[in-house]
Amino acid sequence: MLDIQNLHVSVDGIPILKGLDFQAKEGEVHAIMGPNGSGKSTFAKVIAGHPEYKVTAGTVDYKKSNMKNIDMLGLAADERAKEGVFLAFQYPIEIPGVSNIDFLRTSFNSICRHQGVSEMNESEFRNFVSEKSKIVKFDSSFLDRAVNEGFSGGEKKKNEILQMAVLSPRLSFLDETDSGLDIDALRIVADGVNQLKNKQNAVIMVTHYQRLLDYIKPDYVHVLYKGRIVKTGGPELAKRLEEEGYDGIIAESEKVIQ
Amino acid sequence: MNFEPYLEKAKNLNDAASYEILQSLQKEGLPTRKSEEWKYFSPSFLEKFENFELKNTTEWKKSESHLRAHISVNEKTYSGVQIAKTLTSQGRESKSSGFIRRFVSGLSFGTVSFVMDSETTDLDLNFSAEKAFQVLGAIEIQVPEKQKVRVHIKADEYFEELVSSVFFKLERGAELEVYAVEVNPTDGKSIQSLRVDLSEESEFRYVSVLAGASSKRNNLEVNLNGSQARCSLFALSISGKNEKLDNHFFINHNAPSCESRIVYKALVSGQAQVVYDGKVYVEKNAQKTDSDQIARGLILSDGAELDAKPSLEVFADDVSATHGAAIGQVDRDEVFYLMSRGLSEEEASKLLAFAFINEVISQIIDKELRENTKESIEKKFGKWIQEVAHVF
Incomplete structure (x- = not known):
């Protein structure tokens, strides 16, 4: 579904990703781990199409089932969203003045229009969202409040996963969705993601901590270091990182690079 | 500005409070831009008012x-x-x-x-x-x-x-x-x-x-x-x-x-x-x-x-x-957040411009007045709001 070759990305002229290769297929769950500053969030943002992250080299091909490849780099952020790409933000933005449900409906309908699916009116959509809210135990009174305004850290992250549930993307990046969550909220959010993953979509989690992977089981764990994926393995790799830290694996990989 | 005639009037009306105020005004005159409170807006146009009654x-x-x-x-x-x-x-x-x-x-x-x-x-x-x-x-x-x-x-x-x-x-x-x-x-x-x-x-x-x-x-x-x-x-x-x-x-x-x-x-x-x-x-x-x-x-x-x-x-x-x-x-990250949810750059910018304004307008409880206010802003400043949206 996603095929990234030799991706180089700069922010404000500073190279962050330096030759990243990555592949993901339908039905897979990937975890991207790595020390601070290795480029994890940059990876998530560049795939979602943040305009300040400049791709200087490499290719990102995105394939929808039974359709030809799309060159993702040629699409603006909204066009990628319409093609089924989703990013759960590490720091969701507050938008005072716009109600959560209006925002969700605007977003949902613009994606429906693009995909040729019929849009929903206000009451249909409210029922639809109320149903989806159960997935992350999202208090429906928050639907009529301004987007993320005055939400706790946990509520903001639940709201991100609610958006994921409403938009049902094919490729989801979760950028440190576990950060700032207490153990109960982490369980609810992870349980929500588990309910949303299926054979047709792929989930890529960017995280610092092994504990998220106790709740959402990855098929693959990748270590990102200095803008490249230096090691890929199964869930056991995350366990090793938890016990040994990054040093050992980074030392191994640096030998390989040299 | 001469306040003498009004001082006289206030005296005749036995209006002690007004008399006192007029007296200090006669002494100090109208405020000027030199005063911090009037730095940006001069009340000097009031000098023109004459023949008060x-x-x-x-x-x-x-x-x-x-x-x-x-x-x-x-x-x-x-x-x-x-x-x-x-x-x-x-x-x-x-x-x-x-x-x-x-x-x-x-x-x-x-x-x-x-x-x-x-x-x-x-x-x-x-x-x-x-x-x-x-x-x-x-x-x-x-x-x-x-x-x-x-x-x-x-x-x-x-x-x-x-x-x-x-x-x-x-x-x-x-x-x-x-x-x-x-x-x-x-x-x-x-x-x-x-x-x-x-x-x-x-x-x-x-x-x-x-x-x-x-x-x-x-x-x-x-x-x-x-x-x-x-x-x-x-x-x-x-x-x-x-x-x-x-x-x-x-x-x-x-x-x-x-x-x-x-x-x-x-x-x-x-x-x-x-x-x-x-x-x-x-x-x-x-x-x-x-x-x-x-x-x-x-x-x-x-x-x-x-x-x-x-x-x-x-x-x-x-x-x-x-x-x-x-x-x-406006923060580019806000625009990006909305775009990552499928809104075009123009839609995102308009929504943010609207949101900024709506935080106050939504406080109008009466639905009719609220809608009318939105509408008249759109009508009178529609083009202008679009201009705002372009800045984002």
């Missing part, structure tokens, strides 16, 4: 629960004493936004007291002129115990110069809602003042949307004089071209356990100059005060200017109070 021209019309006041003045009938009173100093000069106090003190065009059976009284205060000329009006209104009053303050869009002043006194448990919605582009110059004094357990809500005024001074003074009184002020300014809008808000916590909240927002473009001066003053005995003040501004062009000065003076020790200002351009 004290005359009540307020006309009240009452129908069931609805009351309308047309405050109109003919070309030659201005109230000199009222102008005088607007400009003299009285009370705690250094702490208050001095001018407001000066302006509103002792006005008495007409005093109205509401005693009505219905739950809410609607009142339209419309300042207008019979001819497109100067308008001067002042009014004092008392809201009795536990009565609710909803007021719409409007100014005729054809005036050249307007000075208006409204003073409300809320008795115990009274509720007052004031809407000042002006989205008509006007060429006139105006000074508009509102003062509200609250007794215990009374409540004041204020929503103002001022867009397109070429030169306006907007004064608001709130005195929380009784315990557990509450006030919330929501104000939006939309200014472009060479417009000048000078806002001075002052909240005085004089009693314990009162609440106050200010949300001020400004969109400034072109060469416009907007001032927000918000002062919250907490007296020594005003324990358990709860006060929040936030000013947010978007500057949309290089020539536009927004001076925001939220301030807080606290003399009590058991107080929860915040104040802050955030001024700048």
